[in-house]
Amino acid sequence: MWNLLLRKLKMGNLTEKGGNSLTQQKSSKLPSSFRQSLQARHLDCGSCNGCDWELTALGNSFYDHQHLGIDFVASPRHADVLMCTGPGSTQLLMAAHETYEAMAKPKWVVAVGDCAVDGGVFKGAYASENGIGNVLPVDVKIPGCPPKPEDIINALLEFMGKR
Amino acid sequence: MLGLREYLQNFHSCPSVEIVEWKKQEGTVDVSARDLPEILSYCLAMRPRPIWLTHVVNDERQLERGFCLYLVLHFPGLDFSLTLVAKGINNEFPTLSSIFPALNWSEREAQDLFGLQAVGHPDTRSLVLHPGWPQGFYPLRKDYKRGDEGKQFKRAPLVFPEMHGDGIFQVPVGPIHAGIIEPGHFRFYVIGEPVLHLEAQLFYTHKGIEKLVEGRSIDEGLHIIERVCGVCTLSHGLAYCEAVEKLAKVEVPRSVLLWRTILAELERVYNHIGDIGNMCAGVGFAVGNANGSQSKEKLQRLNLEFFGHRFLRGMVVPGGVKSISSSKDCQTLLNRLLEIALDFEEWLPLLLHHDGFRQRAVTTGVLKPEDAVEMGVTGPAARASGIANDWRELHAYLLYPELNVQSMVEEDGDVWSRLMVRVKETRESFRFLETLLNEGMEKSEGTNEALIPFSSHKLSPWQPAWGCVESPRGTDVVWLMVDEEAKIYRCRIRSASYANWPAVPLTVPGNIVPDFPLINKSFELCYSCCDR
Numbered sequence: 001m002w003n004l005l006l007r008k009l010k011m012g013n014l015t016e017k018g019g020n021s022l023t024q025q026k027s028s029k030l031p032s033s034f035r036q037s038l039q040a041r042h043l044d045c046g047s048c049n050g051c052d053w054e055l056t057a058l059g060n061s062f063y064d065h066q067h068l069g070i071d072f073v074a075s076p077r078h079a080d081v082l083m084c085t086g087p088g089s090t091q092l093l094m095a096a097h098e099t100y101e102a103m104a105k106p107k108w109v110v111a112v113g114d115c116a117v118d119g120g121v122f123k124g125a126y127a128s129e130n131g132i133g134n135v136l137p138v139d140v141k142i143p144g145c146p147p148k149p150e151d152i153i154n155a156l157l158e159f160m161g162k163r
Numbered sequence: 164m165l166g167l168r169e170y171l172q173n174f175h176s177c178p179s180v181e182i183v184e185w186k187k188q189e190g191t192v193d194v195s196a197r198d199l200p201e202i203l204s205y206c207l208a209m210r211p212r213p214i215w216l217t218h219v220v221n222d223e224r225q226l227e228r229g230f231c232l233y234l235v236l237h238f239p240g241l242d243f244s245l246t247l248v249a250k251g252i253n254n255e256f257p258t259l260s261s262i263f264p265a266l267n268w269s270e271r272e273a274q275d276l277f278g279l280q281a282v283g284h285p286d287t288r289s290l291v292l293h294p295g296w297p298q299g300f301y302p303l304r305k306d307y308k309r310g311d312e313g314k315q316f317k318r319a320p321l322v323f324p325e326m327h328g329d330g331i332f333q334v335p336v337g338p339i340h341a342g343i344i345e346p347g348h349f350r351f352y353v354i355g356e357p358v359l360h361l362e363a364q365l366f367y368t369h370k371g372i373e374k375l376v377e378g379r380s381i382d383e384g385l386h387i388i389e390r391v392c393g394v395c396t397l398s399h400g401l402a403y404c405e406a407v408e409k410l411a412k413v414e415v416p417r418s419v420l421l422w423r424t425i426l427a428e429l430e431r432v433y434n435h436i437g438d439i440g441n442m443c444a445g446v447g448f449a450v451g452n453a454n455g456s457q458s459k460e461k462l463q464r465l466n467l468e469f470f471g472h473r474f475l476r477g478m479v480v481p482g483g484v485k486s487i488s489s490s491k492d493c494q495t496l497l498n499r500l501l502e503i504a505l506d507f508e509e510w511l512p513l514l515l516h517h518d519g520f521r522q523r524a525v526t527t528g529v530l531k532p533e534d535a536v537e538m539g540v541t542g543p544a545a546r547a548s549g550i551a552n553d554w555r556e557l558h559a560y561l562l563y564p565e566l567n568v569q570s571m572v573e574e575d576g577d578v579w580s581r582l583m584v585r586v587k588e589t590r591e592s593f594r595f596l597e598t599l600l601n602e603g604m605e606k607s608e609g610t611n612e613a614l615i616p617f618s619s620h621k622l623s624p625w626q627p628a629w630g631c632v633e634s635p636r637g638t639d640v641v642w643l644m645v646d647e648e649a650k651i652y653r654c655r656i657r658s659a660s661y662a663n664w665p666a667v668p669l670t671v672p673g674n675i676v677p678d679f680p681l682i683n684k685s686f687e688l689c690y691s692c693c694d695r
Binding site: 003004007014042043044046047048049050051052053054055056057059060061062072074075086087089090091092094095096099120121122124125126127128129145146148 | 292293302309312313316318338339341342343344345346366367368369370371372374375386387390391392393394396453456457459460463467473474476509510513689690691692694
């Protein structure tokens with residue numbers, strides 16, 4: 001126990017500074033009540049798992065999305081934004097629609113990764129759409145294969161008008 | 164018992180069995196589909212028992228061979244791989260899954276994607292294609308041209324077994340789960356809290372990658388194959404490149420082998436450490452999870468810094484590796500890895516000595532050794548059930564023979580065993596990386612630039628070739644056939660997750676529903692490379 005505490009003291013705070021400009025506001029399309037805190041729901045629409053792991057990585061001590069007011073919630077009913085990864089695999093589309101429908105308004109859709117933006121390498125596959133934009137109205141696009149965690153954070157902060 | 168070759172040569176002294184090729188490590192034998200069950204039974208009775216690498220159906224009607232079935236088995240003691248080829252299948256073949264249940268899914272997949280019937284198969288439900296696709300939609304047949312079938316797809320109810328009795332409930336979960344997870348539908352049949360039976364319906368992320376790569380060049384193919392699975396990117400790419408190099412009959416130089424081994428071990432380390440932390444998330448043990456994800460992030464940052472990609476994408480190319488680091492970089496990389504290894508040993512006791520965590524993990528989700536063998540389970544999941552099947556030990560490839568890899572085995576088959584296998588393998592991998600990077604420091608001059616460009620090699624057309632790599636989740640196999648223009652004719656991806664998923668539902672009955680996330684995380688399978 002003491003060893004672990006000592007280790008923590010030696011290590012210090014790992015979380016990266018820079019995105020923590022809670023007071024600074026720039027222009028944003030979002031209603032003001034969403035600019036400080038954004039609740040996100042992840043939706044895998046046939047991704048290769050890479051983008052999903054980068055979204056998971058946002059929760060580690062280096063990025064710690066919660067200190068920026070961004071959090072992942074378990075239910076679409078609690079979510080403001082739907083973060084979609086993957087090109088939109090056909091067999092999941094109905095469920096994806098239902099997830100979107102279950103969200104309370106106002107709601108936004110973020111396409112995370114090249115596949116979600118335009119189908120990426122999976123463009124033209126028989127059981128896949130060319131990007132989630134064909135199915136849901138996309139508001140923010142984050143390209144990359146997969147986008148790095150800092151790219152995702154930056155895109156979300158920009159969306160919130162914090163950057 | 165006769166040796167394998169003698170048995171096949173003397174098979175009913177019948178002309179239907181023909182030994183096409185028999186080398187020291189690989190053999191190809193033409194058989195008729197009718198005789199496959201008998202030959203497979205004979206093979207499975209041999210000791211040590213062979214493992215399956217892949218089962219491929221291919222539409223070769225254009226070559227006047229009908230539909231062909233390729234079954235690749237590996238005989239561990241001999242390090243010999245046998246490809247059984249059954250040509251000229253019209254629309255049905257006798258099932259093998261009643262003899263070897265590991266082939267259950269592959270045969271159902273052949274029914275879905277080729278419209279071939281596996282006669283006598285115990286499960287007639289569709290697998291890869293969910294109910295609701297138009298009639299006569301067999302996308303992997305060569306005469307299929309992409310139409311608007313995707314638009315016509317209407318979701319129909321999934322077919323699950325009925326179960327009746329006092330107090331039996333069904334708990335449907337998914338396909339979309341709470342958290343950042345891939346999609347899959349689970350149907351729990353429960354009495355009170357204990358699970359009686361579990362059905363898993365996967366393939367929600369099925370995109371049709373095996374069809375997509377057909378007709379593509381080798382390089383385009385690699386680009387896609389690397390994206391079959393996010394976290395086993397390198398293993399898939401490497402297995403694909405091995406298959407390509409076999410077709411080109413190219414031997415890669417030692418410096419390339421060295422760097423491929425280093426990359427494969429880096430992938431293992433970041434995955435294993437992440438998975439160890441992730442298991443803590445399965446029981447809501449946040450401190451353990453935080454430490455795991457911290458170390459994983461540090462390792463992925465090393466990947467980015469030294470190899471340009473957090474998931475090591477684009478590092479392996481046919482015939483070589485993209486770049487070879489200088490000896491100064493090797494030294495820095497090694498120092499940083501050793502720091503992370505020390506840090507790992509510092510936080511690990513927190514998990515291993517945590518009573519609450521132990522109580523959740525020990526005796527939970529037991530995979531019986533006999534089930535693991537029958538279902539063809541691979542990777543840490545099999546080794547936790549006492550099966551020493553690490554492909555790095557079974558087969559001489561990359562620099563693993565020199566590293567003298569031993570399968571890390573645990574006996575109990577529960578969540579705790581799967582954790583301990585990963586812990587031991589992580590320690591081993593750090594040790595291997597130290598040896599390998601020390602060699603890298605001495606020999607950073609021998610680069611792959613001296614090689615002739617790979618594109619000048621001619622690939623043998625219409626020949627089957629496979630590549631196989633031990634990924635963090637188990638053995639990944641890529642099977643490849645190209646046409647005369649060196650375009651991909653058929654590529655079959657049998658990932659470790661595909662081999663292991665059918666075994667997961669067997670481990671759940673008897674446990675309570677809240678243990679399922681933990682059991683699932685202890686297997687840590689990927690949905691994407693299973694669904695493709």
